[in-house]
Amino acid sequence: MPQLTTLETRPNRSVYDLVVAAFVGMLLISNIGATKLIAFGPDWSVGGAQLLPILTDGGAILFPLTYILGDVLAEVYGLRRANRTIITGFVLAAVMSLTFVIVDIAPPSPDWPNQDAWHTVLGVVPRFVVASLLGYLAGQLLNALVLVRIKERWGERHLWVRLITSTIVGELADTAVFSLIAWSTLGNFLGGDAVPWPAVINFFLVGWIYKVVVEAVMLPVTLRVIPWVKRREAA
Structure with a gap:
């Protein structure tokens, strides 16, 4: 009898x-890490502008890598598939976030002493959830769109230009939206407290520059990964 070909054997x-899977996994891990605000350096202000400490959050460790994977998705698989993955991650x-809300408000067992710790770390603050989701959506969609539009104009040439330009635009939108909603007075309608504008600007600039630098540092790797994936998909 002929052997049947199935999706598992094909x-x-x-x-x-x-x-x-890597894209969505890094996104979710970064969102949890972002609940911790990190400061590097002593307090230092010049003319009202806060230069130190350098402010960022735990999400900065992995989140820039989602843009590298986003570049792979848009460059290899096209805008439609990239956007589908971005929406899936969203x-x-x-x-x-909804699960964390339900778990947080569920009555804890009398023998479980960590409710306050859970609420402090994973209790959902609406302004941070909205800021993170909207920033991510704006940044990733713009990143994919810019990369694809440049490719349509220049063809396969100048891949590094596509990668850097799309990251600059996408991370600018992402960090700006998140900073304005999560930290400034513009997000007060969602509850929570705002921080002074110099700190908001510090957080925005540090986050944006850091993410672009990570993309630039990882560029030699990305420039090798994308052709490898293309060859793999063509095989």
Whole structure:
């Protein structure tokens, strides 16, 4: 009898599912890490401008890598598939936040002493959830759109220009939206407290520059990964 070919036995060299899983996983991990604000250096202000400490959050460790994976998605698989992955990440991040809300308000066991610690670390603050989700959505969609539009204009040439330009635009939008909603008085309608504008500007500039620098440092790796993925998908 002829051997039946199924989806499990059929050869499949595509790494699309792995890229999507890594993208969404890093996004969710970064959102949890972002609940901790990190400061480097002593207090130092010049003319009312806060230069130190350098302010960022725990999400900065992994989140820039989502833009590298976003570049792979848009460059190799096109705008439609990249946007589908971005929306998937958005939905799952929203589901994660909703789950944390439900767990937080659920009555703790009398024998479990860590309710306050849970609420402090993972209790959802609406302004941070909205800021994170909207910043991510704006940044990733712009990142993919800019990369694809430049490719349509220049073809396969100048990949490094596409990667850097799309990251500059995407991270600018992401960090600006997040900073304005999460930290400034513009997000007060969602509750919580705002920080002084010099600190907001500090947080925005440090976050934006840091994320772009990470993309630039990782550029040699990205320039090798994208052709490898293209060859893999064509095999």
